[in-house]
Amino acid sequence: MLDDIWVDEAVFALRPDFAVLAMTARGLRNGPTDDWSRALLTEAAERAPQPEKIDAWKEAYRAFGAKPQRTRPSVDALTRRLPLPEINQVVDAYNAVSVKHALPIGGEDLDRYAGPARLIRAVGDEASEEALGQPEPGEVIWRDDTGVTCRRWNWRQVARTRLVEETTNALFLLERLEPMSLEELKEAGEELADLLTRLSPEARIATRLVVRGN
Template identity: 80%
Template structure:
């Protein structure tokens, strides 16, 4: 799965500084928010928002024609929801890392994917859930063989691949633009892996970095 994920050259041309750290976790034991994941959310909520990193994502949205004040990058929307919402333990884990590092992170049920994930510019005729609406031509989207999995780069994910309390195998997409360094991106991935391992000691975690030229 990791080796088959790719980023289209048209997206790289739009933002040559883009990189994504892909983390897969097999054998998760998820469940409702508990005191442990609640503490992670509280600690992240206390961190000062790094507006420079969020502003970079707003610029990226404008580059493909989106209006970030109407459809906000995921990390921007998340930092506006303090205190952070309680979803479930795995989502709480990646949301806390997302806010701590001002880093968009998508978490999805790997078993609900059909074919590999890929980041592309939309043609405009991709299958999409009604609640998300149809992507516009040129819009940056994540998709699989069925259709859209996330619109407007990281604005909103589909219900089909949502992480639930029954999810056992997951994929996480940690998306970086400058001024975040690749070193911090890797650190965020390590921190996420630590939280997932704390939740599920037997979890099997793998990762792959996709950056410019790779």
């Protein structure tokens, strides 16, 4: 799965500094929010805001024609929701890492995924859930063989691949733009892997860094 993930050159042409750390976690044990995951959210919410990182994502949205004040980058929307929402243990964990580093992170149920994840600029005829709406030509989207999995880069995910309490195999996409360094991106990935391992000691975790040229 990791080796087949790719980012279209048209996306790198838009933002050459883009990088994504893809992580698979197999054998997860998820469950409803508990004191452990709630504490993660509380600690993350106390972090000082990092507007320069969020501003980079707003600029990226404007570059493909989106209005970030109307459809906000995921990490911008998340940091505006205080206290942070409680979803389930796995989602709480990656949301905490997201807020801590001002880093958009997507979580996908691998068992509901069809084919490799790829980040492209939409043609405009991609299959999409009605609630999400149809992507516009040139819009940056994540997709699989079935259709759109996340619109406007990291704005909103489809219900089909959402992480739920029954999820056992997951894909996480940690998306970076400058001024975040690649080193901090890797550190955030290590933190997420550590949290997932605490939650599920027998989970098998693998990662791959995707940057322009690889």
